[in-house]
Amino acid sequence: MIAGALLAPLLPGRARGPWLIALPLVALAVIWAVPLDAMSSIEFLDYTLTPWQMNSIGRLFATVFAIMAAAGTLYGLHQARPIELVAAQIYAGSAIGVCFSGDLITLFAYWEIMALASTVVIWSNGSERAYRASLRYVVMHLFGGVLLMAGIAGHVTSTGSVAFGPLALDRAAHWLILAGVLLNAGAPPLSAWIPDAYPEASPSGSVFLSAFTTKTAVFVLWVAFAGAPILVWVGLYMIFYGIIYALLENDMRRILAYSIVNQVGFMVAGIGIGTEMALNGAAAHAFAHIIYKALLLMSAGAVLYMTGKRKCTDLGGLFQSMPLTTVCGIVGALAISAFPLTSGFVSKSMISQAAADETLLWVWLLLAAASAGVFLHAGIKFPWFVFFQKDSGLRPPDPPRNMRVAMVLFAVLCIALGVYPAPLYAILPFPVDYIPYTAAHVITQLQLLLFAGLAFFALLPLMRRTNTITLDTDWLYRCLTPAAWHQLERLWLALRRIRDTRIQPWWQESLLRQQLHAMLTSRFSARATIGNFVLLTTLVLLSYLVLYLLF
Amino acid sequence: MKRTPHWLVRRSTIRLLWIAFATVLAATVAAETIGDLHGHFGVDASPGFSAWFGFGACVAMILLAKLLGLILKRPDGYYDNRDP
Known part of the structure; x- marks a missing residue:
């Protein structure tokens, strides 16, 4: 389906619509033609990946994703921009991919394709608001992806297995996976991305968006937790x-x-x-x-x-x-x-x-x-x-x-x-x-x-x-953090101004500077002796000792 | 020229709709006696439980939303100049 969607821009405008509607329907037929428990596996680096694994829960979700992709494309056929329909197709294809992932690495790969494709769907509405919302959206999802990846890495190191199955909440890595998945489900505290981003997409764009991201998260929760x-x-x-x-x-x-x-x-x-x-x-x-x-x-x-x-x-x-x-x-x-x-x-x-x-x-x-x-x-x-x-x-x-x-x-x-x-x-x-x-x-x-x-x-x-x-909660990253950053910048500028106007002139003229300058140039330049280094080292060690005793 | 209002929004229709609505409400409560209602917990077997619980829950939620709205509502263009 993803490959088919990538071919779509090559087709002439007239054939593109039927092609994009047919793709998910073909996918649907394939989903139901494959018997339960069929799977494929490939060797990748040191791991055995299972890019395709048929089970009843994955089939259920994939079925509705495929129906959704076909109907959504029909809905946006003449109204949405071609790039939106293509991105939506990739988005739906990777959501179906998640449903059939037999291992965590494949799952993560599809997960990230979904985040990127859905961002393009929002973006293709073309308005300034949509562009800004899509940036906030993708940052949020990349953050979720980082949590998920960190969790997966931890899981793989501690168990040595990449298989995707039930996970007990007994170690930090699994909590990280849970957090990454819950972020996509729209769970607190980061649920604001849904009402922030989805309504900024085009009429058909938000139809696509409503279906896949949150429900793949539900799927992963269903299997793992x-x-x-x-x-x-x-x-x-x-x-x-x-x-x-x-x-x-x-x-x-x-x-x-x-x-x-x-x-x-x-x-x-x-x-x-x-x-x-x-x-x-x-x-x-x-x-x-x-x-x-x-x-x-x-x-x-x-x-x-x-x-x-x-x-x-x-x-x-x-x-x-x-x-x-x-x-x-x-x-x-x-x-x-x-x-x-x-x-x-x-x-x-x-x-x-x-x-x-x-x-x-x-x-x-x-x-x-x-x-x-x-x-x-x-x-x-x-x-x-x-x-x-x-x-x-x-x-x-x-x-x-x-x-x-x-x-x-x-x-x-x-x-x-x-x-x-x-x-x-x-x-x-x-x-x-x-x-x-x-x-x-x-x-x-x-x-x-x-x-x-x-x-x-x-x-x-x-x-x-x-x-x-x-x-x-999006107020925290849309207002509080930028405002805090702005204040920090102002503080920094003010400090620099004080340095330039007050401290620097005073320092230039001060007696201390002149004496220090004279001492440093005289002691440490050409005539630097071992005795000076010993003195310096002793001073450093002494200050270290004092610090150590204090804390 | 003033358009005649659609039949659905005329005052007389709305009155009729209210009467019909009230009748249906009463009928659902009355239907309890016919249907075999056995609660799961006891409290939900009391007469008209779903009716008063649904009504009460909604009133509570609307009031809570109203209260939170006092604190959290901002004018529609709030983020326009604030977004980074």
Whole structure:
């Protein structure tokens, strides 16, 4: 797929689109043609690498990545710049590569290709803001890459094995790997890169971005750190961070970016719980999430593309002239909120069920509260402020046909998976013994969500959008560090000025300088004697002794 | 010339929507008696648990967000002159 994408610029413009859509579909066919547990290995330096290893969890993630790449390309076919589509293809190809990596070195190589290709995707939007955001993005990911590499190096030195498999959190190297991966998942404290960078990409660019980086991180966590208790709390933090920040946000695509953190939080918490039910749930949720989040970003992208506006304060009333986009946006919103008959319902509930099975009361309660919160921040807030609320007077039509087809395709998938989850359950890594559609589950979920809706409309005055942004940890590296650096520079300049104006003239004229000068030139020049060196050495040793005794 | 508002945003429709919404809300709580609700922990088997819990959680989250917003919100162009 990567090689195919690199060929794409050579093709004439007309053939390029179909070629780029066909590539992921061919990849999908290959993924399903290869039997489970097939693998390849090559010798590289002193290590045996496994660049290709088929297993059920890798296949699940790779499948949805390939579907995503094809639909995303269709969506951006006539709107995105060619370089963006090519970069997105490389990005998706390397994400699939991560899924099939059998060793840590291959994984790291694909990981870094992903970071670079995704940076190009952001960059290709062409605006100054996008360029600056892409720089912050790539610095963040290279830092994550350094953590990961350091961890891998430590792991390989201590165990002698490069195999990619479960890692116990018993040594510093594994913690480093965990930190590097969590950075890509958007975990605290460095989660600000998601809402910083993703909404600066083009309409189709953010659709691609939403799918791969965070979910490959989920994949690696799933394989390496399943059942690590710390992940439950990291996940819960991400869930509520996403909700609170999305509630405060005004930019529609930033709302959705925060909700990526929120949704990945559900998966991370599921991985932390670590039972078969929870792991199945996390994997299924990643699958469903990629599709409905892409759908949401497609509808937001369609609005941006047709109106050129991105803030809730500038939008509203669009349902009158963009009915299809509105319906697709609402389907995505219902799916992310896990309404019955949508894909979110059949996947997210497995994670809650796992928490209940393990009698983790607090985790279960927080997950339930969070489910209501998802409906609040993404399920209602996004469609309400973009398509309804006040009438902004804008009357753009629905977007061009390729965008509409991609949206409808994913909307249908969201509902199909919700109505008939059996195919999804069949490709999960563990056998599924779970029935989502029980009367009790449907009723409680409806109660939870509809009363969340009541809270939204009852407190609507408190939800009024303001033209603001919300500070996050990125303030530390966007404001505090540059400001501190600036102050240091000023201090340095001031010190130099004092030296030039005050100390230097005084020193030039001082008696001490003249005496020292005379002494040094007379003693250490031509007539330097052994006695002088002995004196000097003794002085140095004495001062060393004094220092040693003092400290 | 003033456009007539879309039927969906007319005052009468919104009133109707509220009534329908309230009915559905009541129906979901009433449906508990029909469906066999057995909680996992005890606390969640109390009547209308999901309803009041969902509502309460959302109100709490909105208020918390509002409170944090007082401290953390900045004008939209905040980073424009600050980015390195």
